[in-house]
Amino acid sequence: MSLAGGHRAVAVVGGGQAGLSMSWYLRQRAVDHVVIERERVGHEWRERRWDSFCLVTPNWQCRLPGYAYAGDDPDGFMPGPEVAGFLEKYAASFDPPLVEGVEVTRLRRTAGGVFELVTTAGLTTADQVVVATGPYHVPAVPRIAERLPTGLVQVHSSQYRNPAQLPEGPVLVVGTGQSGCQIAEDLHLAGRRVHLAVGSAPRAARRYRGRDTLAWLDEMGHYDRGIDEFADADAVRLRANHYMTGRDGGRDIDLRAFAVQGMRLHGRLRGVDGATVSFDGDLAANLDGADAVADGIKDAIDRYIDQAGIVAPAEARYEPVWVPETTGGVLDLAAAGVSAVVWATGFHRDHRWIEVPVFDGRGYPTHERGVTGCPGLYFLGLPWQWTWGSGRFAGVARDAAYLSERIAAARRRRFTDEVSWLAGTPTETYPDVEWWAAA
Template identity: 40%
Template sequence: MSVEKVDTIIVGGGQAGLAMSEHLGRRGVAHLVLERNRIAERWRSERWDSLVANGPAWHDRFPGMTFDGIEPGSFATKEQIVEYFEAYAKQIAAPIRAGIDVTSVQQKAGGAGFLVETSEGSFEATNVVAATGPFQRPIIPTVVPAESNILQIHSNHYRNPGQLPDGAVLVIGAGSSGAQIADEILRSGRRVYLAVGPHQRPPRSYRGKDFCWWLGVLGHWEAKTRDPSMEHVTIAVSGARGGHTVDFREFASRGMTLVGKADFFKDGVMHFEPDLADNIAQGDANYLSVLDEADAYAERNNLDLPEEPEARDIGPDPQCVSDPILQLDLAKAGVTSIIWATGYAFDFSWLKVDAFDDKGRPVHERGVASVPGLYFLGLAWLSRRASPFIWGVWHDADYLGDQIAGRPENIAGTDKIASSAAR
């Protein structure tokens, strides 16, 4: 079987792969995007039915295209996001081949470049960009045995309350996904328990500006280094129902039972850590810190923004916080489902190169791997806080485009166009 040769192969046809394709195309670097399913597949099949973007349409997009038929301040549905990426791929004439699974990437023996094995044959590439994003392998802790007769699914398999058996639901994880899913299930009339760990809880908007705007002007999106103490802290924010600030006290006022971080399961009983009040308080502190920074910025820059003193009103702790449940007999509580909103792990098993540390994390500098010609894109904190978001990945791809086009192996071929790769 013949081996097809391409200057650069991009693995993944989501937001990272499309951004990388645009910037390589602008620089005349011949390339090919290999996607095992369809463009933006995770938005299509790995998200719940009612999901909308967590940022407004003016923010959660690429610079070269706005959303069609959506007000800038509204929140795009997952279907609209898929349509957006499909249209963007056409606009930039991205050379995408869908339905091709990359099974192996390894360095060529005795020479520069890579041998890429796929479900549709072999390729040789001078460069490879791993653009598979941060949501690779769902994490479900092995806490509750499978034989416990309780439905257990990860948040990426949750679609709507109707798919769950009758009974109460325990949602573990209170970041954006866990908070929104728990709220939706509660609104459907179910009994809901929500395990709340450490989290950040920014205001949806403040003084007439969305939190995405505030994080921009305050420099938070440009933060280069993650605070080690916040390594596993999630962000609770929502664009659902027109966008609103996530308020766990408000959840409790509507009947949701908040519990602390899940600890262990034994003899049908789930045990929780006694950290709920501290986690809620730390979330409040994060919320108020954003308001403080915003007020100081507005005063410093003489901005004529409406005052919003009521935003600082925080009600008393509900009983489930002041007198927390530390043990829950799931059968007695009628819990028949557990949804694990517990994040994702890397899965670079197809990338058979020495480019990872002892914990399996990519070794790179702003996406440039330790292996010449290998690049990573779309990962959290790749270069800054904005890196895994739609507009952030676009700017990271711009930087990597310069790195790839500037390699000696590519300079001689920058006048080539990827039309042959689009077959």
């Protein structure tokens, strides 16, 4: 469909699960809109994941407005290409007004309250805008990487595909969020010697007392808790995801067991001096902390089982199979034969194209359930935007439904004001014009 030169009631930027969910609700409300996707539907799952990647959340949690996983393995974990296909089928199920291969390079708001979107296909305007581009924009590689030897191959987790992509020899993986642990496992299973810089990310058991841990937590209502129920919302939003895997039907990721099998675990990466890297002395504390979180989740499940009178098999608690003998230390990359470094250090947000003052000092959009202080501008698909599932298939529908109600209400107010103005009895000055003047 054509984009340049047109005006829409709503422009949705981003055609992933968040943007498509938003489109579904706007379609239900017969709201004129367009969805602008920089690549093509499913691009992130198809192009920015490694070959053995699969979801950590079970397939039954893949549910979007008007559409849900209907395959024969609800308790399994879809690999990346299947996730991309799931999204493509979702889009085909309701044929959203989607424009693919077009990037929004600038978003501004005029004094008259209209949003202008400069795109690679020309200029378009909208009364309201939903930013559904997620939080994972620019690979975050620490500046310390510049100090490593020039001959060392370095890739970010978003660029890693498989062990054969890297030169022969040991590999240093930095970071133990979900990506770092799963990539370290991928290399380890391929027979590569792995050095892993372990951070403070928590872990969770894949299964406990006869069920997937996430199934227990879902039944317990954990994923329905709003961010306002937590004492420190900012801290919750910045939490690292628990590491586990859906590979081979799903299992725990036990870094201690990897160590027994020959993986070298280190503390957090601290410094680089030529071919020598140094690590903090926090390895034991980080492993203990991850285990404590996993045990805390099990404690909550135990309490729920007891209170609800559920019959579930008993299960012994995890016993550490390995304990580090030393803390801190250095690694001579050349002497160890390390040929590559994988930076599993996350992503930075990049909202520089949004020229509207709705960000805090860290560049995070200030919002209340996705509604910003700028009338007509919304965010969707952010981690913990409202619940744990906000940035995932499991909970984005609830956020999209909420925002669609706000968008529809704003349209009704605008229509009422315009009718009053045409009748010669304006009820009030447009509040959005006043906001822009104050900004």
